[in-house]
Amino acid sequence: ARLVSGLTKTRDNIVSGIDSVFHGFSHIDDDFYEEIEEILIMGDLGVHTTEAILDKLKERVKEEKIKEPADCKELLIQSIKEQMDVGETAYRFEEEKSVVLVIGVNGVGKTTSVGKLAGKLKSQGKRVVLAAADTFRAAAGDQLKEWANRAGVDMIGGQEGADPGSVVYDAVAAAKARKADVLLCDTAGRLHNKKNLMEELRKINRILEKEYSDAYRETLVVLDATTGQNALAQARQFAEVADITGIILTKMDGTAKGGIAVAIQSELGIPVKYIGVGESIDDLQKFDSGQFVNALFD
């Protein structure tokens, strides 16, 4: 129920139009498909993904000799699920000693997401250490400290402008001393300067390889769902500079553009691991594609 309530706007955006297509058309023709296409594109599934979904749908309709528009609904749901299939989504950092790097540009909800994730892991009984390695933005460390307090976990920080690598170095030492299960690093996201970002991530990864080689490494990118196609473009750019293992898609509660989750998984093959559905510590949910698509068309 919470999944659906957090996605009300996205759902309304897609479902109201789709239902009128399935019930408004008397037979399956080009207009019918065009109408579906338009709704999916308006729902922020993106042009490429939408085309792929429609190709699948048309093929199925032919194969199964479907004649009634209303009978296409299940096939459409199935086609979307298949299109966004990225296999079983793993959460290895919940199972073994790990370091989780979180990257994302300013304003997407990165600090909030790191705080929520710390709270979630802590509530699972894990020992969590936070590293405030996004030293570029003024007050980012203070804001993260508030989240660390809220989640009840330790945070290692540095001065504004400090070398992120040295913060990570200190945080690794703290994680070892405290026998942490998860070291959660809030790292930078200066996409306008890809070279710097790449260099910074390389440095951090080098330190982790050297000082914390037995920890499983996860790299999550935080994206703001309200930016729709922009979020997809950002994900693509981050994928060029880092080995991304998952995505946190924030602000799903306030947007009609949640369909971008379909485009992200379909076009990048990277799983959306969590969605943000509000501003408080509990407002982070594991993402399940199948459930998501069901909720959208329910």
Ligand code: GDP
């Ligand atoms: P950062 O600059 O990327 O670290 O972004 P912040 O974590 O400071 O978040 C920016 C704003 O987005 C804040 O006002 C957050 O409360 C808000 N925010 C973050 N995640 C969510 C979410 O899932 N839902 C909603 N409604 N707001 C969010």
